[in-house]
Amino acid sequence: MGCGLVSCQKEPVPLKGIDVEVEVRDHVATVTSTLQYENKEESPIEAVFVFPLPGDAAVCHFSARIGQSEVVAKVKEKQEAREEYDDALSSGKQAFLLEESKQSRDVFLMSVGSLPPGESASIRLQYVIELAVEADDGLRFCLPAVLNPRYRPRGGGGSAPPQVTSVPASLVPYSLSFTARVTSPRPISKVESNCSLDPMQYLNIEQTQATVRLGDGHTFDRDVELLVYYEDAHQPAAIVEAGKDSAEPGSLMGDPVIMLSLYPEFPEAVMSSLASPGEFLFLVDRSSSMRKGRIDSARDTLVLLLKSLPMGCYFNIFGFGSDYDQLFPASVEYSQTTMDEALEKVKTMSADLHGTEILKPLKHIYKQPCVLNQPRQLFVFTDGEVGNTKEVLELVRSNASSHRCFTFGIGEGASSALITGMAKQGGGHAQFVTGTERLQPKVMQSLRFALQPSVLDISVSWDLPKGVSVTPLSPPITTLFHGQRSLIYAQLTGENSGASEGSVTVKYSLAGQPSENKLGFGLKTKDTGLTVHRLGARTLIRSLELEQREGERKQQDEAVKKRVVELGIQSGVSSAFTAFIAINKGSGEAVRGPLLRRNVPVPTTKTFYRPPRRCKAASGAHLRRLYYTREVFNSNSPSRGELELLQVITLQKASGFWTIVPELTTVLGKTQEELDKAKPLPVTEDVWATVLALIWLHGFKMEAQDEWQLVAMKAVSWVRAQKVGCMTECVEAGNTLLGCKVQKEDLGL
Structure with missing residues (x-):
């Protein structure tokens, strides 16, 4: 040619x-x-x-x-x-x-x-x-x-x-x-x-x-x-990077820059009871671009979230495209009735609302009064194909004090600027879910974050040798999650008097109790690359760009823009200006x-839907690990292609218990008569079914624990509330029936 x-x-x-x-x-x-x-x-x-x-x-x-x-x-x-x-x-x-x-x-x-x-x-x-x-x-x-x-x-x-x-x-x-x-x-x-x-x-x-x-x-x-x-x-870590020899001392590129990677560890007493109340709003993209595969992923994710919500919370579901709709006129309390109604709605969701206008439903949501003593958590599912990203981010940031935002980018080509930006400005967490990826671990991680109590009064203090001062490059930390990385960039200015160590302490209030995490670091470095400097410059530039967009006076806007341009030229890093x-x-x-x-x-992107990544087949009566598929929406009764873990999760009631039904006995591989014969006499059928489901999860599905952890916690809370006097005997009987060796303590009972 x-x-x-x-x-x-x-x-x-x-x-x-x-x-x-x-x-x-x-x-x-x-x-x-x-x-x-x-x-x-x-x-x-x-x-x-x-x-x-x-x-x-x-x-x-x-x-x-x-x-x-x-x-x-x-x-x-x-x-x-x-x-x-x-x-x-x-x-x-x-x-x-x-x-x-x-x-x-x-x-x-x-x-x-x-x-x-x-x-x-x-x-x-x-x-x-x-x-x-x-x-x-x-x-x-x-x-x-x-x-x-x-x-x-x-x-x-x-x-x-x-x-x-x-x-x-x-x-x-x-x-x-x-x-x-x-x-x-x-x-x-x-x-x-x-x-x-x-x-x-x-x-x-x-x-x-x-x-x-x-x-x-x-x-x-x-x-x-x-x-x-x-x-x-x-492992927490600190990287101190030397400045550029040719740059002026005291400038960003001339001074050392430190990057701190922190992993806050919250007290076990707080983490063992992730059942904080909340108001959960699910905003689902139903635009034409959410074609088959993407809308399926959004539905699948939503089903698991609905099944994992704790009792006592409130929720609502919104769909958006060129216009938007909502399931309930206002958020409703989570119950068996409202959960069932929501699941029926999810079954019929399709990509039939044409355009991708996320700004309108967001404005509507932010105008709705919050439920008293129920922190509002906004979960957004979208392919991120919007042209007004900056306006959306400004709106999310201006409402961050009352709404925590968790985002899911669905499908190839989702806008990382929109997905990560909304979560960052909304004090939440971002996830990307493509057609080849497992949904459950990502969803459960975000929900566990949302169920954690809000961390308040966050402060960062530095302990540095005499003569060394610090200039933060990162915006103040507004959100902390247990075990989730937080990055801090800072410029170190001045002459070191000889000491080689420094430290930083992050203090905060959690569930009414003061807590802190401290990290020590060495100040001497042989690292002369500029990666940390450029990331620090990028962080500062992004913060200034947002400040410029929020500025009300033209003079202030121009000053911020001038500062961004200076930083970009000095550091050699791109910016909006x-x-x-x-x-x-x-x-x-x-x-x-x-x-x-x-x-x-x-x-x-192509329009077909790929099976999830790392999906493994299993032999015998146990099918491959659960991935939510279209089958769950096509039939109310179990079908041959339905997956075991999916069956167990969908059979759980909103309050956390299971009942003895044919679908459960099929998964357990036992007949109704075998279950009845093995049941200890003082135990009710619902308690027995719930204990068996918990043993089955721990005995056969531990590799997927991050996917069913929250539904299991609901089940344990329900069983404890029944005040069963012969729990040890019940667990032993369940182990014998299912051929497992799960300890009562492992179940949380």
Whole structure:
């Protein structure tokens, strides 16, 4: 084909391939993407590529190699950079521009201008990012490949989202190679992925260094996700990074910067009774983009949440698209009746509400009065394809004092800026649930967080040697969860008087009791990289950007914008107000001929639903581990394809007990007569059924404990309330019947 690669619009595509190298150091990653361009047309071209990046990424390098020369981009104020780019193109010079979308910080636009006929260019893009902690303690890295067009609300203000040229994954006309190197102070247990990987290769005997790469035949039908597992993953840590020699002392890049990774441990007495009341509002995206697979995932997640809510709480369900609806006129108390009514509603949910207008239902929810003494917890399920992300985040942040927000990004291409931003601004936690992932652990982790008592009066104090002062780069901590990582960045200024140790203490009030966590750290460092500095700069820049948007006075806005631009230029980190600009002066000869624009397409998601990742088959009477499937919504009676754990959970009553029904006896593998014969005489049928279900869960489903832990806690609370006098005899009888050896103490009885 004379013109090389061609898109589905029959236009030549100058992007030939993308090579990605990821360097994971503990829980931070540096990502280097090299994009190979080649112009096989007869005229010079401008290649425009709108593509996704993680919303919290700090882009810190952008360069182009043409022939033997390399041009490194500089960070400049955005309008100034655009003008320089346009001027360069109009004078026939090669120019390269990289800028963040106005609407969402997880969308970038790259322009490669005046690439002459027959010319090749290699574009290098680098960013650093923190890795999110998953429910099973894995560290999640995601390379976004999919960018779905963002929905712009009707009558929405502001500028339109950048125009995205997209094609089905199978038609993406360029290749991807991907390699990751992992380094950690602790041994690396394993690395998993939603994509096919070549076997992991350890690089040393201690197994603290390893490499992995994508297997052959990878296609762009999904984002590339890695889950990295370390031994002793919950160890607090501190990294002190030396400043840049050429930078001015006292500046952000000239001083040392510290990154603290804290894992708060709450008292056992508090954690053993996760049954705090609350008002739970579930906001479900039912727009057309939540097609089959995505809406199924949202339904599945909602079913498990409804089954796991504690007695005494309140709840309601909202659906939204171009418009929105709600199940109850106001939040109702959780009971068997209201739970059953909600489950019936969930069965019929479909993606039939067209657009993705999340702002309207959020405004409606925030106007509703909260239930007295019931902290409001908002759970949001969406594919995140919206064009007014910044407005949404501002609204969530302004209501954070009364609403804690937990978010679930459903499907490939969900906006990380929206999903993580809402959770961060709402003091909650974000989860991403693709069609290849298990839903249950993620859902249960968020619900356990929501059920924890709110942590109040959080303060951070530093103990540093004389002569050393600290300037926080992170916003004040407003939320703490048990065992969940909290990151703090700070700039250390001044001369050390000789002491080599410092410490930081986080104090807070939990359930009315004062608590604290302390971490000591060394001040001497040989680390001269700038990763921590750039992440610290990114954190400060994001905080200032939000402050600028909230500013009421133009003078204040301009001052904040000026500070952001200064920080971006000083640190070399992207922001909403800056862009990377590079101009190749080369031989000085102008590129001649009409300049043709070529949009590089990005992959969109397919419509089919994939089975969850790491789903294992089991033999005999026990089916594979539970994943909620469509079958539960198609029939009220058990079917052949229904899964055992699903049956047990769906059979539990709202207050926590089970009854002896044929569906339960089938799962237990016993007849009604065998259950009746083994039951101790003083025990009621409901207590007996509940104890058997608990023994079965502990005896056969311990590998899925994080999925059924909350329903088991409800069951234990119910059994205790029955004040059974022969519980030891009951548990022994249940063990004998089911062939288990579960101790009464293990059950919590």
